[in-house]
Amino acid sequence: MAPIDPHSFTDSSHPLTTHISLNLYFNFPSSTISSSAILTLSAPFSGELVLDTRSLSITSVIDPLTNTHLPFSLSPVIDPIKGQPLHISVSNCAKILITFCSSRDSSALQWLTPPQTFNKKFPFVYTQCQSIHARSIFPCQDTPTTRVRYNAKLNFPYQLSCVMSGKQVDRRSPLMGCGDSGFCVDEDLWCGEGRVVEEFVMEQPIPTYLFAFAVGEIGWREVGPRTKVYAESGSEILDAAAKEFAGTEDMIRVGEKLFGEYDWERFDLLVLPPSFPYGGMENPRMVFLTPTVIKGDASGAQVVAHELAHSWTGNLITNKTNDHFWLNEGFTTYAERRIVEAVQGEDIAALNIGIGWKGLVDEMERFKDNMEFTKLLTNQEGVDPDDVYSQVPYEKGFQFLWRIERQIGRPAFDEFLKKYIAAFKFQSIDTSMFLDFLKANVPGIENDIDLKTWTEGTGIPSDAMEPVSSIYTKIVSLAREFKQGRMPSEEEVVSWHGQEWELYLENLPKSVEASQVTALDCRYRLSESKDYEVKVAFLQLAIASRCSEYYNVVERTLKEVGRMKYLRPLYTALVQGTTRKEEDKIFAQRVFAEARECYHPIAQGVVESILSKHL
8 A cells, every 4th residue: 555645545556536526405594515426446456445535424325336335434533634535345336325414524625694795685605625635525636646627516595606627518406407427415405406517527637626616606707719707796895806817918929929729718717705725726718816916007918917827737637746836836837927017017027036046045034943845845744835835846946947948048938848748748747757757858958057056956946046237126125225214216117017116015124113104104104005915025024023003904804814825924024023012912822713704714723823833
């Protein structure tokens, strides 16, 4: 018995799942989903098959070809990271039918009551399955080593609609028929009045973390031949998002020119409620976004560029396990910046690289007591990937690829990328497979770049590089002058947008006089910025400088958004270090207690981890 992934119970000797057929019945009053699933294996199997689950109630397991019940058991021991293994005794089975129900405590699902939605009329539910949360929706081999196709039928109240990381093929009354192959969760339940069934299919094999849906009162606007923007019906967010992301088709065309054909047919965008814990999630065909990326100046489209880039690097080629997460995010960060450079110019791309560089430097400080997580190739055995999520795989991974580009030249690196994507598309790979491919296609590269130090070494390699551009240098220089009491003049910042301010604030000294912070805000109203990147960077400075007059803004911010990019630094700033005032820690605990139910379960866990570590 050998685990295939440090975050999965899947055994390397077992056949992998190739297809999943799902029926999902949404019970909004109980915040649960009653479900059935047929798992198709790559080959018939006899013995004990083990699947990943978390907080699922298993009703039955059946061989659908013989209609015989199969012995099964859920382990009484719950692994705090991996959940509960589901053990199934099978004899020459190629398909397995499981009926089950999710829990109100599902780590992948956030159920919003009507008062928590924009229109206050109907409930809303959405998923976030990365990195290991699909197992809290359905039993599966929840590892990116496994790539599956799926079809799904979702049954929910007729007033609502659904989007999914797949192609919609039908919407109908459930009275027209039940589930696949004559089975359904509960025929009387499934065929009740006042409900609809929407059916989706994903025809390309994807890892389970890319399984996604949202159900609610959802409307849409068309912004291009391959793109619709979705959000809650009637919200001003929908029109604002359509305007912000109007240039999406241009980015898709740039991506195709750089990386090859777009293989997913559609690139639609769903703007979720503010509780969504990430900036974006690259679910194929239906990217999920936080509303905080809508800034009114099209700069939020850079997050869309990142999620689009995942269509090639991450979704087409996937890391085998989270130990190799940089293969997803380092490549995607590089690809994103190439798209941004082509669409928005070299200066904007340089600002992105500069902000990323500062973020990477800060992560070195964060992990100074556990340098394992400053590596690209990590060992995450016994580690929750949510706890060590950071900018390292993004920014150090980008720096590694940028170093290779500088060594061999951009034209040669562009050709290499196209070969790489064509060679490994729809596969899951590891770091050694990438390095072997690199050395085979760029002979002698190991003599010019220390590949082992880049992938297995800690810290930032000496041949990494800050961006070089006039705008970057000017902003960093201005930030360094702040310690001496000089803030930028209005003439110097007249053309600045959110990114320029973010770079400036990120490069200020960690702690300055409170009077300086107040003076900066009095002149430029940064605490009132509609751009959360700017606001949160300023509030971190205010907390570090003990500017208590801004704590009401800190509290309001922590209660109005659930994006972990903002929650993590603000809560950490309030509680870390032995010099923090006790009232700051009490303040952080109170705010979290009051805001907790508005956060996604993943974000709840991250904040709880921060508070438990420092309190």
